[in-house]
Amino acid sequence: MKKLRALDITLVGMFVALTAIGANITSIAPFLHVGGVPITLQTFFAVLAGLILGSRIGAIAMIVYMLVGLVGVPVFAGFSGGLRIIFSPTFGFIVSFIFVAFIIGKIIERKTSLSAYITAALIGMAVNYLFGTNWMYFTFKLWAAAPAGFTYKMAWLWMIPPLPKDIILSILAGVLAHRLEKTVLSKGQFKNVKRAS
Template sequence: MKNKMTTLELTLASMFVVLIAIGANITSLIPFMVVGGVPITLQTFFAILAGLILGSRLGTIATSAYAFIGLVGVPVFAQFSGGLGALIRPTFGFILSFILAAYVIGKMVKKKNNVSNYILASLVGTAINYIFGTNWMYFAYKFWADAPDGFTYGMAWLWMLAPLPKDIILGVFAGIFAHRLKVTVLNKGAFKNLKIGA
């Protein structure tokens, strides 16, 4: 039984690695949108779902695996990029934030299993993504990347206004969807004994 549960955990974590990778590049199917060097993607949506659905432990594993796979050269980051060069890109902080966001979200939904808390956890995860990612971007432009003319801390946050409405809406949707999935699917069958919220 132990091996079976480990296999299920691995499958779920791997599924979210793939989903985050798809979310990173889904907008490549249309003319790619970039505001201030920040691609508008669905990465955050799937990273938040990882925390909501998998819990803090598996969610952290999935988001960490995504970052690691990209850093070793698999083109899973936005615009089908990958490799160690991503570490010095101004947007890499958003990828790192997925790990912290998934952990915090998982801890929050473990404490209270209702739809309002799922939505709150999702929005907290979105806030973590924005705060960590935007500050990383600011310091990257200030210290090692070529900053645009007249770049300021306020400008960095101004750039983030473009994807903010989309991320808030998707955050609320993620909370509702994950809670519904928990009630209808994850409390039954092979998932019932899996410590997804751990």
């Protein structure tokens, strides 16, 4: 297990903070609703963590984000936190951020073209939806109070409204991260951040 450098720790802390802000962006800027759907940025920053930090550091950043919230710091949506979140139907989306960052990081550590960045971002978003939606379904079926007539199909229908937003933000994350890789991240102390993962 490689030691974390001071830069790595700083970047982990930055992405924990950004993901917390992304979870509550509509509380800070209530106008960020499109057709009644809140534009949250948690998935966006989880995707960016994998794209910018790579598989190891990106996953660590998302693990730290989850643990910070579980110990009670209000970093989750609605400025919530604490162990009770584990039993929430949406906790699977938080867990998925770890896999999102890791898988995306692995993809772009092998190929660094713009198309690879965008593809990796979209794959990460798909992982978020697959893991989170299935967690939500089984949570409702096993212990949470499910709505009347709740089905697996209904769980996926709930995911349709935020889907266009997440596709657009994932593509944007891929373009932004690729641009940063070719400019800021390829110079100075940032050079080979992902390779150090």
